[in-house]
Amino acid sequence: MMLRLALLGTWVLCGIVCMVMGAKLSKDFYSDTCPDVGDIVTRSIAASAARSNVVAPSILRLFFHDALVQGCDASILISSTADNEAERDYVENKSLRQEGFDAIERAKHDVESACPGVVSCADILALAARDVVVFSGGPSWEVFLGRKDGLISSSKLVEGRIPQANSDLRQLYQLFSSLGLSITDLVLLSGAHTIGFSHCDQFMGRLYSFNSPGSSDPSLDPDLLASLKQECPMEGGDPSTVVAFDEKSPFTFDNNYYRDLQSGRGLLFSDQVLFNDETTRGVVNQLASSPDQTLFFDNFVISMVALGNVTSDLPGNVRQVCSRFNQ
Numbered sequence: 317m318m319l320r321l322a323l324l325g326t327w328v329l330c331g332i333v334c335m336v337m338g339a340k341l342s343k344d345f346y347s348d349t350c351p352d353v354g355d356i357v358t359r360s361i362a363a364s365a366a367r368s369n370v371v372a373p374s375i376l377r378l379f380f381h382d383a384l385v386q387g388c389d390a391s392i393l394i395s396s397t398a399d400n401e402a403e404r405d406y407v408e409n410k411s412l413r414q415e416g417f418d419a420i421e422r423a424k425h426d427v428e429s430a431c432p433g434v435v436s437c438a439d440i441l442a443l444a445a446r447d448v449v450v451f452s453g454g455p456s457w458e459v460f461l462g463r464k465d466g467l468i469s470s471s472k473l474v475e476g477r478i479p480q481a482n483s484d485l486r487q488l489y490q491l492f493s494s495l496g497l498s499i500t501d502l503v504l505l506s507g508a509h510t511i512g513f514s515h516c517d518q519f520m521g522r523l524y525s526f527n528s529p530g531s532s533d534p535s536l537d538p539d540l541l542a543s544l545k546q547e548c549p550m551e552g553g554d555p556s557t558v559v560a561f562d563e564k565s566p567f568t569f570d571n572n573y574y575r576d577l578q579s580g581r582g583l584l585f586s587d588q589v590l591f592n593d594e595t596t597r598g599v600v601n602q603l604a605s606s607p608d609q610t611l612f613f614d615n616f617v618i619s620m621v622a623l624g625n626v627t628s629d630l631p632g633n634v635r636q637v638c639s640r641f642n643q
């Protein structure tokens with residue numbers, strides 16, 4: 317079954333920067349040059365994920381953040397140098413976990429041993445994002461391939477391109493539509509928050525100063541509010557504290573995320589707004605009430621493919637190492 321949403325007469329459909337479907341992607345892009353690339357990446361990412369349970373959420377988030385700036389071109393994987401502050405070092409990037417970068421770099425290394433100079437880091441990240449969803453109990457899909465690695469990665473290009481934890485629906489939708497993604501994609505892809513964690517600073521405003529100092533977000537479930545206040549005290553908390561998006565199953569890919577939204581247990585304002593705003597509430601309710609996960613899983617796959625299709629037509633190549641441009 318497909319989810320549909322008809323609305324948005326007045327909303328601007330494509331923001332200022334519309335992504336172009338630059339690269340021609342296909343499922344058999346490497347069938348002559350590196351036929352086993354999928355298996356090599358799966359094996360490598362499985363080994364990394366077995367060492368650390370945060371590898372899965374880190375990689376899923378990396379894939380999203382890569383798409384946000386210049387499309388899926390592995391620009392997020394570049395490390396800063398003395399003369400270039402890279403995309404990943406933009407201040408609001410600071411919680412992208414090192415574990416994700418390391419796992420992708422190892423997968424790239426394993427792929428290079430089998431097929432040197434052929435497979436882009438952007439494609440490895442797209443394959444790895446699929447793999448970690450599967451390892452977490454989510455759906456599988458065939459990944460379109462053929463992306464190029466970008467030649468630019470700059471923190472200066474990030475401003476305004478990352479959705480904020482306190483964004484409202486209109487702001488979130490504007491950003492997604494500038495990538496060519498629909499409001500349904502927004503609801504489905506936000507379901508990625510069924511795994512992983514957030515730092516306290518991303519939602520403290522909901523606890524202690526929502527509309528005025530001392531007030532909290534009235535849509536927040538009172539029990540969750542109390543426990544979040546304990547984990548994230550107004551003053552003197554440990555800035556490295558993280559809280560699970562889906563506290564019942566933070567490592568399991570399931571539709572609990574949407575059920576949480578129905579009971580005011582979304583962690584970020586940007587999560588809860590998907591239920592609070594009546595524009596998207598119906599879709600949230602459908603996804604939450606599908607007893608087997610099929611409605612969520614089938615449609616999540618379509619939206620992940622759409623996210624992976626976000627590419628630019630800027631020049632690119634195949635990097636030797638994902639964190640550095642070729643010499």
Ligand code: HEM
Nearest residue numbers: 373376377380411479480481505508512513514515518586
């Ligand atoms: C809709 C707008 C979105 C907003 C405002 C948003 C915001 C955030 C924030 C603030 C965090 C916590 C960062 C931290 O403090 O460590 C986070 C984590 C995460 N995000 Fe999103 N996100 C959005 C959409 C997405 C999408 C589309 C995906 C993937 C398809 C995604 C995947 C993740 C994952 C997996 C984590 C957990 C990372 C970890 O535990 O290391 N997010 N997001």
Ligand SMILES: *[C@@H]1O[C@H](CO)[C@@H](O)[C@H](O)[C@H]1NC(C)=O
Nearest residue numbers: 340341342460618621622625
């Ligand atoms: C993604 O791109 C592929 C290849 O161009 C195309 O066949 C597919 O329909 C696209 N899917 C979505 C959801 O955008």
Ligand SMILES: CC(=O)N[C@H]1CO[C@H](CO)[C@@H](O)[C@@H]1O
Nearest residue numbers: 404405406407409410412414
């Ligand atoms: C400015 C800043 O905090 N940059 C951080 C971005 O993320 C990486 C990976 O965790 C950190 O190493 C940077 O310090």
